[in-house]
Amino acid sequence: MKRPAILLGALLSVAAGTAWAQSAPAGVSDDVVKIGVLGDMSGLYSDVSGTGSIEAAKMAVEDFGGKVLGKPVEIIFADHQNKPDIASSIARRWYDNEKVDAIADVVGSASSLAVTFVANERKRVALISNGATAELNGAKCTPYSVQWRSDTYAMARSTAKGILSQGGKTWFIVAADYALGHSFAKDLTDVLNESGGKVVGKVFHPVGTQDFSSFVLAGQTSGADIVAFANAGGDMVNAVKSASDFGLTVSGKQRITGLLVFISDVHSIGLEKVQGLVLESDFYWDMDDRTRAFGERFFKRTGRMPTMTHAANYSVVLNYLKAIEKAGTDNAETVMATLKKMPIDDVFARNAYVREDGLLIHDLYLFQVKSPKESKRPWDYYKQLATIRGEDAFRPLSQSACPLVKKN
Structure with a gap:
């Protein structure tokens, strides 16, 4: 005889809890x-x-x-x-x-x-x-x-598409050995495979590496058209400087690119070494x-x-x-x-x-780094090549692995 009353009480308790969750307390x-x-x-x-x-x-x-x-x-x-x-x-x-x-x-x-x-x-x-x-x-x-x-998908896709349009079908990836680098390597490989390009090799370096010579040399000896650095900050700066020492530049038979390049990186490296670099960015101050x-x-x-x-x-x-x-x-x-x-x-x-x-x-943007002659003042580093609509740059929601996404 008591079970209906207990069940009713439980239902009322759940209903009250649901109502509380749906009406969050106002104010700060x-x-x-x-x-x-x-x-x-x-x-x-x-x-x-x-x-x-x-x-x-x-x-x-x-x-x-x-x-x-x-x-x-x-x-x-x-x-x-x-x-x-x-x-x-x-x-x-x-x-x-x-x-x-x-x-x-x-x-x-x-x-x-x-x-x-x-x-x-x-x-x-x-x-x-x-x-x-x-x-x-x-x-x-x-x-x-x-x-x-x-994210790594949008950056890899935007950068790869921009560079593929200028030639450069084979790629070698030098990536940071943590979540960023591994995501970049996967996403860039997927984009190149669907776009007619090919990854011929990849190496992963520890975060905070000071000497990139062995990693750059691996990219150089691979014969790839493009050696892509899938890292960031000080790692990206040191990798590009090392590549320059080995004769790899943003132009020539073998070219370098960066998948995550910040204007502070360009400032640190100098226009002489990265002029002509094609990169994706969400924002540019000018x-x-x-x-x-x-x-x-x-x-x-x-x-x-x-x-x-x-x-x-x-x-x-x-x-x-x-x-x-x-x-x-x-x-x-x-x-x-x-x-x-x-x-x-x-x-x-x-x-x-x-x-x-x-x-x-x-929206995302494709830029090219200016030459020293084109730059009129400090931090005047980019010229815009294209605007990329967000819907074209990011992974379609239908392909998302996020458990919050409702599947049809």
């Missing part, structure tokens, strides 16, 4: 929105992360007005030292003890994957503006994370009036022009705050659902929106 928890910028402050990725990412986040907060829903926005930061275990440890401390609502930047694909795992575990937001592996929007996607700039205004503001604060990841960090923080305002709460589930419904257009993201797999779909 803890009376402050706290955003942590987690990056590389002194290592090989510090030029594309570091203080630049902190300043970009601060600029977004300032441009939003410093408050959201009447509550202050606070930016904190930490150095994960390019170690995934340190990144996850900081993320847990921030989420659990310091009441951080969202973590941004997270340079390094392995560190990004580590932080998104913690964010999913803690049901907090991860704004990945500086991690490139396609796994972030693929099998390792989470409902609490977004990937805000081009594209139009909006990017120039942002670039000049950033330069006054940092003494350098922004990389695409700095612009991405600005954009993701700004749109996160917009989503909180629109949702009327900083509840993670509600904010993420709101973010995925918002049209996005700003200095970084054009014709943009967030897909259900958490990937920001936006």
